[in-house]
Amino acid sequence: MKNLFLSFVTIICTFVTNAQTHVANLVKQINPSGAANISQGIIKDNIYYFSANDGTHGTELWRSDGTEAGTYMVKDINTSGNSNVVNITEMNAYLYFFATDNTGYDLWKTDGTETGTVKVKDLPGNGSLGFLTYFNNKLFFTFDDGIHGSEPWVSDGTDVGTMLLKDINPDSDSNPECYFIFNNTLYFSAQDTTHGREIWISDGTQAGTNLFVDINEGILNFPIGYVCIADSIFIFSGYDLQNKRELWKSNGTSNGTGILKDINPNGFSDPQFMYSFKNKIYFTADDGIHGNQLWVTDGTSGGTLLFKQFTNYTYNPSIHDFFTFNNNLLFSVNDSIHGNELWVSDGTELGTSLFLDIYPGSIGSTPGNFLNNTTQFYFSANDSLHGSELWVSDGTINGTFLYCDIDSGSSSSSPSHIFTLNNKLYAVANEGGLYSFSLIVSEENIPLQNQALKIAPNPAKNRIQVQGSENETIRLYNTCGKLLQETKCTSIDVSKYENGLYILKAGERAEKLIIQK
Secondary structure (H helix, E strand, O other), rough: OEEEEEEEEOOOOOOOOOOOOOEEEEOOOOOOOOOOOOOOEEOOOOOEEEEEEEEOOOOEEEHHHHHHHOOEEOOOOOOOOOOOOOOEEEOOOEEEEEEEEEHHHHHEEEOOOOOOOOOOOOOOOOEEEEEEEOOEEEEEEEOOOOOOEEEEEEEEOOOOEEEEEEOOOOOOOOOEEEEEEEEOOOEEEEEEEOOEEEEEEEOOOOOEEEEEOOOOOOOOOEEEEEEEEEEEEEEEEEOOOOOOEOOOOOOOOOOEEEEEEOOOOOOOOOOOOEEEEEEEEEEEEHHHHOOOOEEEEEEOOOOOEEEEEEOOOOOOOOEEEEEEEEOOOEEEEEEEEEEEEEEEEEEEEEEEEEEOOOOOOOOOOOOOEEEEEEOOOEEEEOOOOOOOEEEEEEEOOEEEEEEEEOOOOOOOOEEEEEEEEEEEEEEEEEOOOOOOOEEEEEEOOOOOOOOOOOOEOOOOEEEEEEEEEOOEEEEEEEOOEEEEEEOOOEEEOOOOOOOEEEEEEEEOOEEEEOOOO
């Protein structure tokens, strides 16, 4: 049976001086008989809060401090079914979220205790809720109360302070969406019967909630998406009748809002997946010639250029999961040669290349669930031998390896929700190939120190010579702490082992061994 675990592994600060082994250990099995459906993870005051189903109470709010005793359901909000906790958002001393107690969805808050988990307001009607956004010590969200339709609402965290912000479209729904904050102002997309769908702004008051700019005059819509903030401007994907969906920018004024560049004059470029790096914004777009590729802009039309073409026009690569590490931009690309793999860029085309082909061939390792932990980043990947498992990298090829094969063998544990808590690393993982979920913790059970133990060659292909271990038993471990070999011979054959990182221990001395063929 497949169990979902919370996997804790000790963080390596530097690979050379703190080589460690790692073993996945069970913290708590949340649902012994089925899918725990863990989601909505957020950390507050060294506690991990999440939504989960234990098979008895339905989907409810849970918390964990990384121990078995400290992992438990906060409150059974809906005693007759699922409370379906969503949009967990922090504001001051509380976490706020939407949930149902079988009387409709409402705004709730928690201080982490059962008695401190209460309904903020019994919202009227049974309409849809969404887009919970924190701004200036208030929460903004979209709600349909059955009277005004789907409109923007605001809450200060109290019953009396939770109310309709403004009835933007008295005749129907304004359907607010795409909330974001720029220059201490809340922006969102909404529609009324006079202007259609346009950009609106709010300072948190009814009087201060107004139309920002009417780009498509009249009732024609101007939907937006993929907003990216960059210093004095924000870049976004916008749609008008003349240019279709193209790249737009704004400095926060109506006169300073307009199309940045018509990338595809004969169609629409559909800019997506925007990310700010080194005072520029990177995004994907299709100019009608090169296909959907990686573009860059400095905020000017002339500085908006095709950055890198990964494939020819007949194959559009999937480019996503941007993040920054060691002053480099990393992202996933699914091209027609390597499949979905990790790429790296220093911000120049010549300095942009495949980082590591973890799964050689056109399938790819599908890296994802990235966590940047300053000195390393952690992620999930499939190297074809171990399935989708937990990996780690220090930003170098030799320092990138399988961190722990939680579900040993070729099946996948599919780690996700990777996070750090109290100086330890956790991940939700799916062990055994089935779909029943629990939480696991992984910790070092073999204390190792790095003292005057030398291995040559290192990296190695076939055989190594160990110095400084005379008359001592030498033990070779994989990164999950499994003992692979034990000998007193200082010349060791390692040809049968796969590429990756291993730990060699003699007494209390240890050193990392990289096998690279």
